[in-house]
Amino acid sequence: MTNPPQAPSEAHVLLVEDDEVIRNTVRMVLERYGFTVSTAGDGLTGLELFRETNPDLLLLDVMLPDLDGIGLCRRIRELSLAPILMMSARGDTLDVVSGLEAGADDYVVKPCESAILVARIRSLLRRASFAPAATAGSRAANEEDSTATFGDLTIDTRGMEVSRAGRTLALTPTELRMLLEFAASPGVVLERRTLLSRVWDHAWHGDTRVVDLHVQRLRAKIGADRIETVRGFGYKLRR
Incomplete structure (x- = not known):
């Protein structure tokens, strides 16, 4: 079996998920794809780890003890613009809208195929490091005007x-x-x-x-x- 493509520069993901089985499974999947992963089982621990580790991306479950994923997302947005991917077990409109309004960049519905989850994470990381090659806008007249x-x-x-x-x-x-x-x-x-x-x-x-x-x-x-x-x-x- 061939090894999966590696993560860019061993990007660091903070995973906050209260279900131990899901948390360990997702961690192993991401590590197999070359990511460095820190984990927490509740929102307050996740917030503390975020402050300590300054991850490249956060993967947050909506339903968390102590501080739920929506509240955690809001707290993180007060501190950082790091990409945030929310995970919802139901995909209910309320969960999705609440997460996005709190500042999340994207969401996935659990259970999610490993390949789809990794693709979403990589997409967010590419967006975070995005630098356009050309000038945009109506008054960017030439290459020297950015x-x-x-x-x-x-x-x-x-x-x-x-x-x-x-x-x-x-x-x-x-x-x-x-x-x-x-x-x-x-x-x-x-x-x-x-x-x-x-x-x-x-x-x-x-x-x-x-x-x-x-x-x-x-x-x-x-x-x-x-x-x-x-x-x-x-x-x-x-x-």
Whole structure:
């Protein structure tokens, strides 16, 4: 049997899962794929480990003792923009929406195939290290100009910074990647499944809640009127 492809630079994953069997199984799977894994069985221990280890990515179960996954996600978002992947045993709308609103980047429903889980983790890690090769936006005129401006919103694609009215915005890697997709084609409608493919590396399976919730979060940071909803189609960045 051939060995699975290794994780980039032995990325460190913090896994917080209260079920010992699931926790150990997922840990062994991730370690087999080359990840370094720290584990915790409850939310408070997970928060303490996060502060101690500064992981590259967090994998959080929704149902946790002491501090549930939603609360843990919110606490971590106050401290860090590290990618967060939520795990839900049911995939209920409330679980999914609550996790994404708390700041998670993506979610998977348990039980999840190992290959799918690893693919989602790698997608988030790629997003966190993403650096565009070309300038995005309507005013990035040439290769030497890496700044795109849309009203009071300024995007520096080389410095990977976004500011609004001169104030630097704290965007998660997913939010930044989404904004760059919009800025690359201002005024052009991007369908939800297109955003899923480009930002999340997902094949479209009919569930676009992750897109809608991230648009909502992005609007809260860059201005509610900056991204326009085109009903029945998707979203576009106002010129």
